[in-house]
Amino acid sequence: MDAATQRRLLETMLRIRKAELQLAVMYKNGKVPCAAHLYEGQEAIAAGVCENLRLDDCITSTHRGHGHCIAKGMSLKEMMAEVCGKKTGCSAGKGGTMHLFKPEAGVMGTVGIVGGGIPLATGLGLAMKMKATDQVAVSFFGDGAANNGAFHESLNMASLWKLPVIYICENNLYATSVAVWRSTSVPNVGVRGAGYGMPGLTVDGNRVDDVYEAAADAVARARAREGPTLIECVTYRIRGHFEGEDAFYRTKEEVAEARKRDPIDYWKARLIADAAITEEDFQAMSAKADSEVAEAAAFADASPFPEPEDALVLTAKEHCCA
Amino acid sequence: MARRIRFVEALREGMRQEMERDPTVFVMGEGVGPHGSCFKQTEGFCAMFGEQRSLDTPISELAIAGTAAGAAMLGMRPIADLMWIDFSMLAMDQICNQAAKLRYISNGQVRVPVVYRMTTGRSKSNAAHHSGSFYSWYVNTPGLKVVVPSTPYDAKGLIIAAIRDDDPVIYLEHKLLLNMRGEVPEEPYTIPLGVAEIKRAGEDVTVVATGAMVNFALKAAETLAKEGISIEVVDPRTLMPYDGETILASVRKTGRLLVVDEGYRYCGFASEIVAFVVENAMDALRQPPRQLTTMHTTIPFSPPMEDYVFPNPNRIAAAVRGMIQPSKAGD
Amino acid sequence: MAYVVVMPRMGQTMEEGSVVEWMKKEGEAVSKGEVLLTIQSDKAELEVEADYSGVLVKILITPEDGEIPCLDPIAIMAESGETVDADRVLEEFLAKRRK
DSSP states (O other): OOHHHHHHHHHHHHHHHHHHHHHHHHHHTTOSSSOOOOOTTOHHHHHHHHTTOOTTSEEEEOTTOHHHHHHHTOOHHHHHHHHTTOTTSTTTTSSOTTSOOBGGGTEEEEOSSTTTHHHHHHHHHHHHHHTTOOOOEEEEEETTGGGSHHHHHHHHHHHHTTOOEEEEEEEOSEETTEEHHHHOSSOOSTTHHHHTTSOEEEEETTOHHHHHHHHHHHHHHHHTTOOOEEEEEEOOOOSOSSTTOOOTTSOHHHHHHHHTTOHHHHHHHHHHHTTSSOHHHHHHHHHHHHHHHHHHHHHHHHSOOOOGGGGGTTSOTTOTTO | OOOEEEHHHHHHHHHHHHHHHOTTEEEEETTOSTTOOTTSTTTTHHHHHOTTTEEEOOSOHHHHHHHHHHHHHTTOEEEEEEEEHHHHGGGHIIIIIIITTHHHHTTTSSOOOOEEEEEESOOSSOOTTSOOOTTHHHHTSTTOEEEOOOSHHHHHHHHHHHHHOSSOEEEEEEGGGTTOEEEOOSSOOOOOTTOOEEEEOOSSEEEEEOTHHHHHHHHHHHHHHHTTOOEEEEEOSEEETOOHHHHHHHHHHHSOEEEEEEEESTTOHHHHHHHHHHHHHGGGOSSOOEEEEEOSSOOOSSHHHHHHHSOOHHHHHHHHHHHHOGGGOOO | OOEEEEOOOOSTTOOEEEEEEESSOTTOEEOTTSEEEEEEOSSOEEEEEOSSOEEEEEEOOOGGGOEEETTSEEEEEEOTTOOOOHHHHHHHHHHHHHO
């Protein structure tokens, strides 16, 4: 991994972290209309995977999708404005946090139904194969979605047709309030790849270099039209399922332990130890991310809400009873 | 003499002509490949277009529907065959939560030009899991268009229109119509979505009928004509968006409305048309509208019971008589 | 810059909250992320972290005030060393909200 990539990974993770913490503050202050599902602690996965993707590669994601959108290249301003329900958001306020789109950046939908984005990503892969491009599609989903029928059907199809799809299971150990060992007969999701005839592996999702390397292989494989890959990235969901959740189902001690494996701390320490960056460099990166996020938050705050009638701009006028 | 071909042949011809014209159009579903589909809707396609465009899938309705939607987002025009409307229930998240909503929630950044084909309606003793007419659920879902052709001519025109439409379209093939013969032009043509057709002009009662019920209504019309009763049979062809103007104009002419639909009445398409007409042409109605639908029960297997629960030409004629001459309702 | 701390909305069903305990006193320095106070929501007792570092200038709501609507002011914070007219900051906040 070259120095520029090392830095970019750190910058991306910082941008995601700062954005999510800013959204947490905005949520508390009533600026986010709906429940916010934040990505703190999982940044290495979005950053490590998306660093391997081109702008014209595609991703689908989940209700916890801000990190993927940022890593894939959606603008912070458009994303935050959308999360706040403003007219200047990427979907002009029609989608919100759980339905983010930016086709120019290859963001083909964060999806509010658990498992809903997996067949869609499979279809993106099908189109890429049929059009004979060398694009790839990535499906981000969680440990919860891995138990959904959509996962099974999609992986079987993708393997059958050798589709250029990389399935990234972010196992953050909790599906809403249910721990993975209480919901999943075999809590290792990576092994399921074998059942579909595709490579299936498990990596430490808090080590961005591990994620990056595993994703690089999978992307190369997909681009060469050798077929799909399943990568389970084990991480931890630092915040509740949604902001304001009383997470009684896990202890404060468990969360505190998990914070010791912070992916940004890990990568910062590695880069400093390798003399790739200095502490001053890090502070500068951190300040830059702070400033970008603050600018985006101010933009979102200052942006107007849509007009009420805008709700119907896409509704067919020919409906005789509309 | 004009060419008369079967409904299934007209449907097949429409798909074939579109696939010849537009390389982004392809069919996917269980058995659509070498087997040519369950009712031969894609017979010969594999030889003509190859296996990738006549794509056999596993029995994975959810992934069939979702993969089709995903491929459509990137500019393909998939025709996803879900075989039976009953099986489409397994795909409802991808049809109703995803395909139907992607354009809206992206504020138009993506379009989903997918056609979901499925057979509908009764056949012969197909029983509980193969006889459904649940399309009112799809009519009720914003973002979906729903078409149900009743003739070979409509079958070809509507499938071509559905394929060319940039939004998801549910295309319903009634099993009892697949072998019906009718005149069909050889060249490609479209029937605009949202346009009804008066299948038979009449004076006394407007009978709005869908799918196989259109033919039942036309049979009833022949019987009633001999009794001096003239019904106007209106075929919406598109259920969403439906052609309210044509329906209202007919009701303003006749003053009476009977809606015949194979779906159940509760929150069904027939109920929708009744409500619409009452809301918009109350002054034209001489008496309350009526609906004739499948009885609200799971469809039984044994023929006498199965026949009992469905509308048929006799029941349609009796319902009309009951509206014209309440004392001579019969049946 | 001085800002108003509001009763946070911690969850979609939370309409009101009450102050359980202030962890900092007026005039005390606060670091970003430190627990500023605990509140009682409709579901649970929750810790509220400071959004920014600074000084807790004025406490507006105490446990004795009982339940107040979410997003109503509960305190004024400022940067350390900043001179603040707490009443004016509150007034400006409320005026902006009324628009």
